[in-house]
Amino acid sequence: xxxxxxxxxxxxxxxxxxxxxxxxxxxxxxxxxxxxxxxxxxxxxxxxxxxxxxxxxxxxxxxxxxxxxxxxxxxxxxxxxxxxxxxxxxxxxxxxxxxxxxxxxxxxxxxxxxxxxxxxxxxxxxxxxxxxxxxxxxxxxxxxxxxxxxxxxxxxxxxxxxxxxxxxxxxxxxxxxxxxxxxxxxxxxxxxxxxxxxxxxxxxxxxxxxxxxxxxxxxxxxxxxxxxxxxxxxxxxxxxxxxxxxxxxxxxxxxxxxxxxxxxxxxxxxxxxxxxxxxxxxxxxxxxxxxxxxxxxxxxxxxxxxxxxxxxxxxxxxxxxxxxxxxxxxxxxxxxxxxxxxxxxxxxxxxxxxxxxxxxxxxxxxxxxxxxxxxxxxxxxxxxxxxxxxxxxxxxxxxxxxxxxxxxxxxxxxxxxxxxxxxxxxxxxxxxxxxxxxxxxxxxxxxxxxxxxxxxxxxxxxxxxxxxxxxxxxxxxxxxxxxxxxxxxxxxxxxxxxxxxxxxxxxxxxxxxxxxxxxxxxxxxxxxxxxxxxxxxxxxxxxxxxxxxxxxxxxxxxxxxxxxxxxxxxxxxxxxxxxxxxxxxxxxxxxxxxx
Amino acid sequence: xxxxxxxxxxxxxxxxxxxxxxxxxxxxxxxxxxxxxxxxxxxxxxxxxxxxxxxxxxxxxxxxxxxxxxxxxxxxxxxxxxxxxxxxxxxxxxxxxxxxxxxxxxxxxxxxxxxxxxxxxxxxxxxxxxxxxxxxxxxxxxxxxxxxxxxxxxxxxxxxxxxxxxxxxxxxxxxxxxxxxxxxxxxxxxxxxxxxxxxxxxxxxxxxxxxxxxxxxxxxxxxxxxxxxxxxxxxxxxxxxxxxxxxxxxxxxxxxxxxxxxxxxxxxxxxxxxxxxxxxxxxxxxxxxxxx
Numbered sequence: 021x022x023x024x025x026x027x028x029x030x031x032x033x034x035x036x037x038x039x040x041x042x043x044x045x046x047x048x049x050x051x052x053x054x055x056x057x058x059x060x061x062x063x064x065x066x067x068x069x070x071x072x073x074x075x076x077x078x079x080x081x082x083x084x085x086x087x088x089x090x091x092x093x094x095x096x097x098x099x100x101x102x103x104x105x106x107x108x109x110x111x112x113x114x115x116x117x118x119x120x121x122x123x124x125x126x127x128x129x130x131x132x133x134x135x136x137x138x139x140x141x142x143x144x145x146x147x148x149x150x151x152x153x154x155x156x157x158x159x160x161x162x163x164x165x166x167x168x169x170x171x172x173x174x175x176x177x178x179x180x181x182x183x184x185x186x187x188x189x190x191x192x193x194x195x196x197x198x199x200x201x202x203x204x205x206x207x208x209x210x211x212x213x214x215x216x217x218x219x220x221x222x223x224x225x226x227x228x229x230x231x232x233x234x235x236x237x238x239x240x241x242x243x244x245x246x247x248x249x250x251x252x253x254x255x256x257x258x259x260x261x262x263x264x265x266x267x268x269x270x271x272x273x274x275x276x277x278x279x280x281x282x283x284x285x286x287x288x289x290x291x292x293x294x295x296x297x298x299x300x301x302x303x304x305x306x307x308x309x310x311x312x313x314x315x316x317x318x319x320x321x322x323x324x325x326x327x328x329x330x331x332x333x334x335x336x337x338x339x340x341x342x343x344x345x346x347x348x349x350x351x352x353x354x355x356x357x358x359x360x361x362x363x364x365x366x367x368x369x370x371x372x373x374x375x376x377x378x379x380x381x382x383x384x385x386x387x388x389x390x391x392x393x394x395x396x397x398x399x400x401x402x403x404x405x406x407x408x409x410x411x412x413x414x415x416x417x418x419x420x421x422x423x424x425x426x427x428x429x430x431x432x433x434x435x436x437x438x439x440x441x442x443x444x445x446x447x448x449x450x451x452x453x454x455x456x457x458x459x460x461x462x463x464x465x466x467x468x469x470x471x472x473x474x475x476x477x478x479x480x481x482x483x484x485x486x487x488x489x490x491x492x493x494x495x496x497x498x499x500x501x502x503x504x505x506x507x508x509x510x511x512x513x514x515x516x517x518x519x520x521x522x523x524x525x526x527x528x529x530x531x532x533x534x535x536x537x538x539x540x541x542x543x544x545x546x547x548x549x550x551x552x553x554x555x556x557x558x559x560x561x562x563x564x565x566x567x568x569x570x571x572x573x574x575x576x577x578x579x580x581x582x583x584x585x586x587x588x589x590x591x592x593x594x595x596x597x598x599x600x601x602x603x604x605x606x607x608x609x610x611x612x613x614x615x
Numbered sequence: 616x617x618x619x620x621x622x623x624x625x626x627x628x629x630x631x632x633x634x635x636x637x638x639x640x641x642x643x644x645x646x647x648x649x650x651x652x653x654x655x656x657x658x659x660x661x662x663x664x665x666x667x668x669x670x671x672x673x674x675x676x677x678x679x680x681x682x683x684x685x686x687x688x689x690x691x692x693x694x695x696x697x698x699x700x701x702x703x704x705x706x707x708x709x710x711x712x713x714x715x716x717x718x719x720x721x722x723x724x725x726x727x728x729x730x731x732x733x734x735x736x737x738x739x740x741x742x743x744x745x746x747x748x749x750x751x752x753x754x755x756x757x758x759x760x761x762x763x764x765x766x767x768x769x770x771x772x773x774x775x776x777x778x779x780x781x782x783x784x785x786x787x788x789x790x791x792x793x794x795x796x797x798x799x800x801x802x803x804x805x806x807x808x809x810x811x812x813x814x815x816x817x818x819x820x821x822x823x824x825x826x827x828x829x830x831x832x833x834x835x836x837x838x839x840x841x842x843x844x845x846x847x848x849x850x851x852x853x854x855x856x857x858x859x860x861x862x863x864x865x866x867x868x869x870x871x872x873x874x875x876x877x878x879x880x881x882x883x884x885x886x887x888x889x890x891x892x893x894x895x896x897x898x899x900x901x902x903x904x905x906x907x
Contacts, residue, residue: 405803426803434805447796451818460814464804510800 023049023220024070024188029083031065031074037291039065039078040244044317047188052214052221054231054252056267057241058287058529059500064113066241067190067224071108072100087188105132108188109181113196115173119165125176126161132183148183151213152176171202175209182217190222195230199392199556204600207233226529229271229559229602232256237323240264243288243298246317250324256604260320260331262303268337270534271604272559274586280563282535297328305330353380354550355404355437355518360413362399362574373399374574376413379552381518386544386551388561388582390597391571397554398442400571401522404552405439417518435465438511442523444503448495454481454506455491458513465514480509484539501532505539512543519544520552525560537564558601562586570594643894649887653880657702664696668854672696676869686870688863694873697854701877704855705843706884708770709835715774716781716831721824723778724785725812729793739782746779751838752845759847769848773838777831784827788820795819829892833885840881856881 024047032038040062047053057063065075072092074080085092087107092100104110112118120128129148133141149156152175165173174194181189194210195203211234214221223235231238232252239249240263248261259265266283285302294300296311303310309329319325328334362374373396381387389397402408404415406426415422417437423429441447448457458477462468468476478488484505495503504524511519521540525533541564544551553565561568561582569579570593578591589595666672670692677687685694727739746754755772762768792798793816801811842848843857851862856877863873 407799407803426805429805431805434803439800439803441796441800443796447800449797449815449819451821452814461804464806 021049022046023051023088024222025084025086026070027084029066029069029085030081031062031069031078032081033078033290035291038081038244038293039290040069040241042317043069043083043246045239045246045249047220047222049187050214050218050220051237052223052235054228054235054238055222055224055241056226056228056231056238058226058531060287060290061241062244063224063226063241064192065244067192067222068110070188070190070222071104071110073104102135105181105186106135106184107186108190109184109186111177111181111189111191111194113192113194115170115177116165118177119173121165123164124161125163125165125168126158129161129176129180129183132180136184144183144185148179151182151216152179153209154179171198171206174198174206178210178213182213182219185217186219188220188222190224192224193226194223196225196227200558200597200602201392201600203230203602207602210234226531227271227602228267228530229273229604232604233602240267243293244290245298245327247299247327248325249317251322254321254324259337260324260326260334261299261328262305262334263299265334265337266302267531268604270531272534272537272557272563273603274558274562274598274601275603277562277583277586279541280534280537282533282538283531284535305333351382351384354383354418355381355552356416357400357404358414358416360400360403360415361411362396362403362408363411364399372396372574374403374410377569377571377574377576379569379576379579381550381552383517383550384544384548385567386553386565388553388555388565388568389571390555390558390561390568392556392597394573395571396574397571398522401439401520401552401554405437405520406434407439431465431467435514436517438514438516438519440504440507440511440519440521440524443527444500444507444524445527447507448503448510450495452494453491454486454493454495454498457495457506458491458510461510462513476513477509480513481506483512483543484509499532500528501536504528504532504536508536508540508543512547516549518550518552520554522554523556526555526557533560540564558586558598559603570597640894640897642890643897646887646890646894649883650891653702653884653887654706656699656880657706660699660702664693664699666693666696668692668697668700669852676866678870679872685872685876688859688870688873689866694859694870694876697859697873698856698876698880701854701856701859702880704849704853705836705839705857705881708766708839708848709832712770712773712777712835712839713828713832715771716777716835719774720778720781721785724782725789725816727782728786728789729808729812729816740786743779743782746775751776752841755838755842756845756847759842759845764847764850766848769842770839773835773842776838777834781827781831784823785820788823789816792816792819826892826896829888829895833888833892836881836884836888 024045026043026045029043030038030041043066055063055067065078068075069080070085070092072085072095080093083093090103090107092103126145129145130141133144136144146156149160154160154172154175165176168176178194195206198206207230223231225231235252237250238252238255239246240261241247242263248255248259248264255264256268259268269281270283272280283302288298294311296313297303297315300306300310307330315327315329317325317327318331320331357377357379360374360377364371364373377400379387389400391397399408403410406422406424406429409424417433420433422433426434455474455477458480459470459473462473462476463470477491481488481490486502486505486509490506495506498506525536528536537560540551543549555561565582567580568582568585569576570591571577572593578585578589578594585594586598589598671690672693673683673687673691675687675689675691677683677691679686683693683695685698688694688697723739727736730736754776755769758768758772798811798815801815839848840857843855844861846861849855849858851858859877860874867874
C-alpha cells in the first residue's frame with residue numbers, strides 16, 4: 021500500500037527559480053527510503069515538502085502530496101498544524117539547535133501529545149522514550165537539552181518525532197556530526213525502532229554508506245530532480261545513472277581500500293540549471309543530446325527508474341586499483357614526536373588530552389591519528405603545529421628540537437611544518453582575496469618578493485585544480501570543497517616537508533571528500549610530503565594512510581600498518597571503531613566479488 | 616539564504632553597490648539629506664552670514680523682521696548670523712572627540728580582546744569600568760575645573776568618555792574573531808601580534824565599528840553641546856550652538872528663535888547621524904550574512 025504519494029511537485033523561490041522540480045515519489049507503508057544527494061541538491065526541501073512546509077522565501081508551486089487519505093497541499097496553516105507531528109513528523113538536522121534550550125525535555129515531549137486524552141499522554145511519552153532508547157524516568161524528563169549528551173539529544177528529537185505515532189517520519193541528516201561509534205549505534209537503534217512503530221521513514225543524507233545499512237529503497241537527487249530511484253539492492257548492485265556511480269565511488273570503505281575517485285566539477289546552484297541534463301558537465305558518458313533536452317524519468321525494471329538518455333551504456337561499477345605503497349621503512353624520519361603529554365585547563369579542571377604519545381613520520385608517508393571525538397587527536401596535532409603548549413615531551417623536525425609555540429620557532433621550521441584546519445568555513449579570512457591569502461603566506465614563510473609570491477599563488481592554485489581566476493575571489497564566494505582546496509594551497513605554497521591535516525574532510529560532502537583525498541594523495545606522491553592525517557573515519561584512513569595510530573582518551577592503544585590493522589585489529593577499541601565504521605553494503609548484494 | 620540573485624561580487628560590496636543598498640532604506644536617505652544640509656550650513660554659513668556674529672546689530676531680543684530674519688539676541692547680535700557661524704565649532708570638535716575616542720578605544724579593545732594575559736585584560740577593562748561608573752557630565756565638570764575650561768582638554772575628556780563603551784564593543788568583537796582558525800593559521804605562520812590584529816582581526820570587526828561610528832559621533836555632538844551649554848567649553852563671544860542656547864535662555868519669551876533654532880539644529884544632527892548609522896548597520900548586517 022502506498023503511504024506517501026507525491027506527484028509533479030515543484031518548489032520554487034519567490035523569484036521563480038525552482039529548487040526542486042517535477043518530483044514523483046511513492047513510498048509504501050513501512051518502507052524506509054534513503055534520499056541521497058550532495059549539498060544543494062534539494063533533498064531537505066523535498067523532505068520538508070512532505071510536511072507541507074516550504075522554507076521562507078520559497079513555496080510549493082505545483083504538484084500534489086498525499087499521505088494515506090490526507091492531501092497535504094492546499095490546506096490552511098491551522099489545518100496543517102493538526103497533521104504535523106501526528107501524521108507526518110520531522111527530525112531536524114542539528115539536534116543542539118533544534119530543541120528549545122529553555123524548556124525541559126518532558127515538557128517538549130508533552131507538547132506533541134497535547135491533543136490526546138490526559139490519561140494516555142504519559143504512556144505515549146514513556147513508550148516513545150523506550151523506543152528511542154532513552155531512560156523513561158522523571159529525572160530524565162526534568163532535564164534541559166544542554167544537560168544531555170549529543171547522542172541523547174538526537175534520540176530525544178527522535179522520541180519527539182514518534183511520540184504522537186505518525187505514519188511517516190522524515191529524518192534530516194540524523195547522523196551527520198556524530199562520530200562513527202555513536203552513528204553506528206543510532207543506525208541500529210533506528211532499525212529496531214522502525215520494527216516497533218511501523219511507520220515509513222525518509223532518511224535524508226549525503227552518505228550513501230549510512231543509507232545502505234538501513235534503507236529498503238533509495239532515491240538519488242541531483243540539481244532538484246530525482247535521477248535514480250529503486251530498491252536499495254538493485255540500485256547499489258547495478259546503478260544506472262552515472263551520478264549514482266560517482267557517489268558510490270566516492271564512499272571510502274576500509275574493507276575495500278581503493279583509490280577514491282571524486283566526481284569532477286561542482287554541483288549546480290539554484291537558478292543555474294541548463295536546458296539539458298544538469299549532470300551533463302560532470303558526466304563521463306555525456307553526448308550531444310544530453311545538452312539539448314532533459315531526460316525523462318524512465319522506468320527500466322519494476323520500480324527501478326532512472327533519468328538518463330544513455331543508461332544502457334552505463335558501465336557496471338568498477339573497483340579501482342588498490343593503493344600500492346612503496347617501502348618507506350628504511351627512510352629516515354622527518355618528524356619525531358616523543359612522549360608528548362598535553363592538558364587542557366589548569367588546576368582542578370584539568371583534562372588530560374594526550375599521555376606519552378610518540379610517533380614518527382617519514383618523507384612520503386601518511387600517518388593517520390584515529391579516534392572518537394574527545395580522544396585527544398586534534399590536541400596532538402595542535403601541539404605539533406605549535407598552537408598548543410605541551411605539558412611534556414619533545415617534537416623533533418629534521419633533527420632539530422622544536423620550540424613549544426610557533427612564534428618561538430624559526431621561519432624555516434614554520435615553513436617546513438604546515439597545518440590544514442578542519443573547517444574551511446573558518447580557516448580563511450573572509451576579508452582577504454584568495455590571491456592575498458596565498459601570496460601573503462608565501463611572502464611571510466619563504467621571504468619571497470611580492471611578484472614571485474603572486475606567481476607562486478598561481479602555481480599552487482593550479483596544483484589544487486582551481487582556476488587561475490580564483491585569486492580575485494573572496495572565500496565567501498567559494499564552495500566548501502573549493503575553500504578546502506585554497507586552505508591546502510596555502511599550506512603547499514610554503515613548500516613544506518610535513519603536512520598536518522586536522523579532520524579536513526569532515527565538513528565536506530562525501531563526493532567532495534573523495535575529490536580532496538584524491539588531490540592530497542597525488543600531491544603527496546608528487547612532492548614526497550610527509551603527512552599526519554587526523555580523522556575518525558576508518559574508510560578515509562584506508563584510502564590515504566600508510567600507518568595508523570589509534571587513540572583512546574589520549575593514549576595510543578594500537579599502531580601499525582593500515583593494511584594489517586584493518587584486517588587484524590588486536591585492541592578492543594580498534595575493533596569497536598572498525599565495526600562501527602560505515603560501509604557501503606555491497607557484499608550483501610554480491611557485487612564486490614564479481615568485478 | 617536560497618535567494619537566486621547573483622552572488623554579490625566583492626567589488627560592488629565595496630563601492631557603488633553598498634551606497635545603492637543604503638538607498639533602499641528610506642530613513643537612511645532622509646538622514647543623509649538632513650546631515651548634508653547641516654554640514655553645508657556649518658561649512659558655508661560663515662561666508663553667507665549677513666552680519667558679523669559678534670557685532671551688535673540692533674536692540675537686544677528683537678523679534679524677527681526684514682533685516683534680522685531670526686531676530687537678535689541678548690546683546691543685540693543678529694541670531695541668523697550667529698547660527699550660520701556656530702556650526703563649524705560644534706561639528707569640528709565632535710568629530711575630533713570621536714577621533715580621540717577611536718584612537719584610545721580601538722587599540723585598547725583589540726589588546727584586551729586578543730591578549731591571553733589576565734593582567735592586561737583586567738587593567739584595561741577595570742579602567743573602562745571606572746570611566747563608565749561616573750556620570751559623564753560630572754566627569755566633564757571635574758576636568759573643566761582642573762583644566763580651567765581649556766577646550767582641548769574638554770575634547771580629550773569627551774573622547775575618553777566615549778572610548779569606554781567603544782573599548783567594550785571592540786573587545787567583544789575581537790574575542791569572537793580571535794578564536795577563528797584563520798587567526799590560528801597566522802599564529803602558526805609566526806606572525807607578529809600587531810600584524811595579526813591589523814591583517815586578520817581588524818578587517819573582520821570593521822562592520823561592528825562602522826555601525827558604531829554614528830552612535831559615537833552623535834554622543835560626541837550631545838556632549839560637546841552640553842559642555843558648551845554648561846559654560847565650561849567654548850567661551851563667549853563664540854557663536855557655538857550649545858553656547859547660544861545657554862546665553863539666550865533669559866530672553867526665551869521675548870525672542871524664542873534664538874534658542875529654538877540652535878536647539879533644533881543640534882537635535883537634527885543627532886537624529887540624522889543616527890538614521891544614517893542605522894542604515895549602514897543594516898546594509899552591513901545583510902552583507903555580512905551573505906558573506907557567510
